[in-house]
Amino acid sequence: MSRIYLILAVVLMAASSSAIAWYPNLMQGSSGGSSSRPFALPNGDSIHYMAAPGSCNDTYDGLAQTHTTGSTGPWCSANHVVHCGDVIVALAGTYTKGVYTFAQPTNCPSTTGGIDGAGGIHFAIVLCGGADLEACPVNCSATCTGGGNPSSIFMNADNGAACCWSFQGFKIQGGGAGSYADSFQVYACHEKARDIALINDISWNSASGYGINGCGTAFGGDYFFVVMSIVYNSALSPQCLAALDAVGLSPWDTAAGTHIFFAGNFAIKNDDNVQCTDHDGPNGDIDVEGIMCDTCGGNSYTNQIVFTNNIVYQSHRMGIHIIGAGGGGPTILVFGNTGYANNDGPSWSDAGSGGAIGDLQPDGTQTGWTTKIWSNIFQSIYTVTPSYNGHTGYGQVYALHVSGSYSSLQIGAGVGAGLENVLKGARTSCTSGVTCDSGFNASYYPGTGVTLGTNIYTDPLFRNTTDLLANQVGVPNCTGYTNVTACMGWNAALGAARNPSVIYDLTPTCSQCANRGYQPPGACVNSGTYHDDFPADLKGVVYLHWTGTAVVQNLDGVTLPCGL
Numbered sequence: 001m002s003r004i005y006l007i008l009a010v011v012l013m014a015a016s017s018s019a020i021a022w023y024p025n026l027m028q029g030s031s032g033g034s035s036s037r038p039f040a041l042p043n044g045d046s047i048h049y050m051a052a053p054g055s056c057n058d059t060y061d062g063l064a065q066t067h068t069t070g071s072t073g074p075w076c077s078a079n080h081v082v083h084c085g086d087v088i089v090a091l092a093g094t095y096t097k098g099v100y101t102f103a104q105p106t107n108c109p110s111t112t113g114g115i116d117g118a119g120g121i122h123f124a125i126v127l128c129g130g131a132d133l134e135a136c137p138v139n140c141s142a143t144c145t146g147g148g149n150p151s152s153i154f155m156n157a158d159n160g161a162a163c164c165w166s167f168q169g170f171k172i173q174g175g176g177a178g179s180y181a182d183s184f185q186v187y188a189c190h191e192k193a194r195d196i197a198l199i200n201d202i203s204w205n206s207a208s209g210y211g212i213n214g215c216g217t218a219f220g221g222d223y224f225f226v227v228m229s230i231v232y233n234s235a236l237s238p239q240c241l242a243a244l245d246a247v248g249l250s251p252w253d254t255a256a257g258t259h260i261f262f263a264g265n266f267a268i269k270n271d272d273n274v275q276c277t278d279h280d281g282p283n284g285d286i287d288v289e290g291i292m293c294d295t296c297g298g299n300s301y302t303n304q305i306v307f308t309n310n311i312v313y314q315s316h317r318m319g320i321h322i323i324g325a326g327g328g329g330p331t332i333l334v335f336g337n338t339g340y341a342n343n344d345g346p347s348w349s350d351a352g353s354g355g356a357i358g359d360l361q362p363d364g365t366q367t368g369w370t371t372k373i374w375s376n377i378f379q380s381i382y383t384v385t386p387s388y389n390g391h392t393g394y395g396q397v398y399a400l401h402v403s404g405s406y407s408s409l410q411i412g413a414g415v416g417a418g419l420e421n422v423l424k425g426a427r428t429s430c431t432s433g434v435t436c437d438s439g440f441n442a443s444y445y446p447g448t449g450v451t452l453g454t455n456i457y458t459d460p461l462f463r464n465t466t467d468l469l470a471n472q473v474g475v476p477n478c479t480g481y482t483n484v485t486a487c488m489g490w491n492a493a494l495g496a497a498r499n500p501s502v503i504y505d506l507t508p509t510c511s512q513c514a515n516r517g518y519q520p521p522g523a524c525v526n527s528g529t530y531h532d533d534f535p536a537d538l539k540g541v542v543y544l545h546w547t548g549t550a551v552v553q554n555l556d557g558v559t560l561p562c563g564l
Contacts, residue, residue: 035554035555035556036545036552036553036554036555037115037553037555038115038550038551038552038553039113039114039544039550039551039552039553040112040113040117041085041086041087041113041551042083042085042086042107042110042111042112042113042114042119042121043083043107043112045083045085045086045113046063047063047087047089047551048063048080048082048086048087048088048089049062049063049064049065049074049075049089049090050062050074050075050076050077050078050088050089050091050126051065051074051075051076051090051091051093052091052093052094052095052096053076053095053096053097055067055074055091055093056073056074056075056076057073057074057076058075058076058077058080060072060073060074060075062074062075062088065091074091075088077099077100077101077102078099078124078126078165079101079102080103081104081105081106082105082106082124083105083106083107083108083110084105084106084107084108084110084121084122084124084164085114085119085121085123086105086124087124087125087126087127087544087551088124088125088126088127089127089128089129089546089551090126090127090128090129090136090169090170091129091130092129092135092136093136094137094138094139095136095137095138095139095152096139096142097143098138098140098143098144098151098154099126099138099152099153099154099167099170100151100153100154100155100156101154101156101159101161102155102156102159102161102165103160103161104161104162104163104164105123105163105164105165108123108163108195109121109122109537114540115539115540115553116540120536120539120540121539121540121541122164122195122223122537122538122539122541123164123165123166123195123541124164124165124166125165125166125168125541125544126165126166126167126168127168127169127544127545127546127551128168128170128546129546130169131482132478132479132480132481132482133169133200133202133478133481133482133483133484133487134477134478134479136170136171137170137172137173138152138153138170138172138173138183139152139173140152140173140175141173141174141175141176141179141205144174144175144181151181151182151185151206151207152172152173152174152181152182152183152184152206153167153170153172153183153184153185154185155185155186155187155196156187157186157188157189157190157191157192157193157219157221158187158189158190161193162188162191162192162193162194163194163195163196163223164194164195164196165195166196166197166198166199167184167197167198167199167201168198168199168200168201168541168543168544169200169201169482169545170201170202171201171202171204171478172184172201172202172203172204173204173205173206174203174204174205174207174208174236175205175206176205176236177236177272178238179207179236180207180237180238180239182206182207182208182209182210182211182234182237182241183201183203183204183206183208183209183210183231183234184201184210184211185208185211185212186211186212186213186221186224187213188213188214188219188220188221188248188250189213189215189219190219191219192219192220192221192222192252193212193220193222194221194223194252195223195537196212196221196223196224196225197226197227197537197538197541198210198225198226198227198229199225199226199227199228199229199541199542199543199544200228200229200483200484200557201229201230202229202230202232202478202484203229203230203231203232203234203243204230204231204232204233204234204475204476205232205234205475206233206234206236207234207235207236207237207238207239208234208237208241208242208243208245209229209231209234209243209244209245210226210229210244211241211242211244211245211246211247212245212247214247214248214249214250214299215248218299219250220249220250220298220299221248221249221250221252222249222250222251222252222253222259222260223252223259223260223535223537224246224259224260224261225260225261225262225535225537225538226244226261226265227261227262227263227265227538227542227543228263228264228265228483228484228485228542228543228557228558229264229266230265230266230484230487231243231244231265231266231267231270231290232268232269232270232475232476233268233269233270233271233475234270235271235272235287235288235289235290235316236272237276238276238277239276240272240276240285240287240288241287241288242287242289242290242291242292242294243267243289243290243291243315244267244291244292245291245292246260246262246292246305247293247294247295249296249298249299249301250299250301251300251301251302251303251328254303257304257533257535257536258306258533258534258535259303259304259305259535260293260303260304260305260306261305261306261533261534261535261538262291262306262307262308262310263306263307263308263309263310263534263558264310264484264521264558265291265310265311266310266311266312266484266488267310267311267313267315267319268312268313268314268472268473268476268502269313269314269473270288270290270314270315270316271288271314271315272285272288276288285316285317285345285346285347285348286317286347286348286349288315288316288317288345289315289316289317289319289320289321290313290315290319290320290339290342291307291310291312291320291321292318292320292321292322292323293305293307293321294321294323295323295325295326295364296323296326296328296330297324297325297326297327297328297329297330297366297367297368297369298325298326298327298328299326299328300326300327300328301326301330302328302329302330303331304331304333304533305331305332305333306332306333306533307320307333307335308333308334308335308336308530309336309337309518309519309530309558309559310518311337311338311339311502311503311506311518312337312338312339312342313339313340313341313342313468313506314340314341314344314469314473315343315344316343316344316345317342317343317345317347317357318357318358318359318360319337319339319340319342319343319359319360319378320337320359320360320361321363322334322361322362322363322371323363323364324362324363324364324365324369324404324405325364325365327368328368328369329367329368329369329370329407330369330370331369331370331371331372332369332370332371332372333372333529333533334360334371334373334374334376335373335375335376335419335529336375336376336517336518336519336530337360337376337378338376338506338508338517338518339359339360339376339377339378339379339399340379340381340465340506341379341380341381341382341468341469342359342378342380343357343358343359343382343385343397344382344386345385345386345388345393346385346386346387346391346394346395347385347393350385350395350396355394355395355396355431356396356398356401356403356433356434357385357395357396357397357398357401358380358397358398358400358401358402358403358442358443359379359380359398359399359400360373360376360378360399360400360401360421360423361400361401361402361403362402362403362404362406362409363404364403364404365404365405366404366405366407366409367405367407368407369406369408370407370408370410371409371410372409372410372411372415373409373410373412373421374410374411374412374415374416374419374420374421375419375420375421375515375516376422376516376517377421377422377423377460377508377513377516377517377518378400378421378422378423378424379399379424379425379460379462380397380398380399380424380425380426380441381426382397382426383396383397383425383427383428384396384397385397396427396431396443397425397426398425398427398436398441398442398443399423399424399425399441399442400421400441400443400452400455401442401443401444402442402443402444402445402450402452403444403445404448404450405449405450406448406449406450409450411452411453411455412452412453412455412456413453413454413455414451414453414454415453420453420455420456420516421453421516422455422456422458422508422510422512422513422516422517423437423441423442423455423456423457424441424457424460425439425440425441425442427440427441430443433445434446437452437455438457441457442455442457456512458512459510460508460509460513460517461508461509461513462505462506462508462509463499463504463505463506463507463509464499464500464504464505465506467500467505468502468505468506471500472500472502472505482545482554483543483554483556483557484557485503485520485521485556485557485558486557488501488502488503489501489502489503489504489505490503490520490521492521492557497520503520506518519559521556521557521558521559522559523559524559524560524561524562524563524564525559525560525561525562526561526562530561531561534560534561534564536564538564539563539564540564542557542564543557543558
């Protein structure tokens with residue numbers, strides 16, 4: 001199947017450049033113009049429907065929401081041949097058998113339809129058609145226990161579903177503690193997968209939230225996007241995984257632009273309660289991060305990976321962890337994220353009196369890599385990782401810790417003028433064997449050629465962390481909300497955050513925090529890093545909404561580049 005590439009210009013500026021910026025207009029309270037725009041299907045195709053068990057049949061034609069007579073009625077699955085740009089509306093209901101088994105869409109990317117009639121849509125879309133984000137729960141908890149069972153949304157590339165699906169508006173439950181079942185998994189152990197987009201979804205109680213399983217082979221996946229989604233309590237796997245996991249990567253091609261994109265997500269209380277038994281050590285766990293890029297140079301991966309505008313708090317280990325190793329040389333950009341109170345559990349790999357760990361941590365051997373970290377806000381509230389359930393916390397915690405060796409690591413003002421990270425820790429001394437800033441907020445191992453760059457070491461003065469840790473750490477309830485950002489507190493009509501809420505509570509008020517950390521959705525952007533590094537493959541699909549009669553692209557959930 002041929003692929004037409006829309007290639008965004010990627011502007012990677014030198015360290016002295018001031019052109020890379022975290023743009024102030026992301027703070028604006030409207031999306032600019034109308035709040036939605038029509039999304040047309042390609043070539044005059046029709047909307048198809050699927051329904052929960054008991055009111056569907058895959059022998060129907062999928063062209064009606066209910067069955068009356070004959071073959072007209074909703075499908076039970078998305079395992080039907082459709083085109084890129086087509087939409088399957090999942091009717092409100094509980095999908096107790098999960099959502100899995102998919103045929104591969106044809107005509108990808110589309111040449112007609114979409115938001116401008118010109119196509120360029122890289123996915124067939126399965127879209128919850130309910131009134132809010134609670135309308136389409138996917139719950140296989142009764143059947144997803146034990147090793148090897150399918151996840152709630154499960155794509156098997158080996159069965160031909162190698163590419164081109166987007167899932168939007170679902171609340172996805174995994175198998176719970178001790179289960180190997182993820183909320184969403186692409187199984188790509190014998191065939192490569194590409195162009196998979198999870199948009200405006202909720203993951204909870206799962207082994208891992210959203211990820212690719214490459215089984216340690218040369219297959220795996222590429223062009224993997226998770227945007228404006230929630231991962232809560234989604235690092236429960238006995239195998240030790242992260243909640244939002246860029247792992248099992250394998251290049252489909254080396255085209256310019258961003259291939260892996262995690263943006264506008266909320267990683268909340270991803271804590272395994274010491275269930276990570278496969279690699280559980282005497283003093284705690286390995287992995288169990290909020291967001292992780294795991295061995296991203298594996299399979300000679302050289303493409304661009306972007307983590308931007310995410311909120312991550314109370315992860316068992318790091319909030320964001322970038323792990324080296326692998327023979328490739330990816331470019332990894334980490335900018336505009338907010339982290340608070342991560343490393344709230346004991347950590348095996350950083351145990352011992354000399355072990356250091358960061359809420360934000362680049363790690364390992366990154367030979368040939370380019371890693372840039374700027375304009376983030378991270379605050380650690382722990383001096384060492386806490387102890388519980390018989391495990392002793394030994395890791396010495398910093399807001400930022402740099403471990404390993406690097407070909408090119410740029411941090412804060414080392415990326416560009418005015419791009420310092422805001423970092424605040426709780427320690428009053430520096431761990432033996434590492435070098436710290438004067439306030440003990442950040443650390444690194446000397447003798448590796450690494451420096452911390454120039455950052456701002458100050459308390460971000462978040463509005464209400466007491467409420468955050470007391471009231472914003474349970475199963476997300478998004479009743480009445482059609483997008484995750486609104487559920488997390490943003491009122492696009494007012495251009496303000498709801499008090500209290502996740503977004504309100506983690507709004508920084510320090511004078512040096514402006515334009516750093518997570519930014520609420522605003523007007524579309526015409527230039528700058530965020531614009532240039534937004535994947536062209538996501539044109540027209542962030543995010544879609546079913547009005548009851550038509551599909552529209554809503555513009556109030558995440559800032560978009562103009563034209564996408």
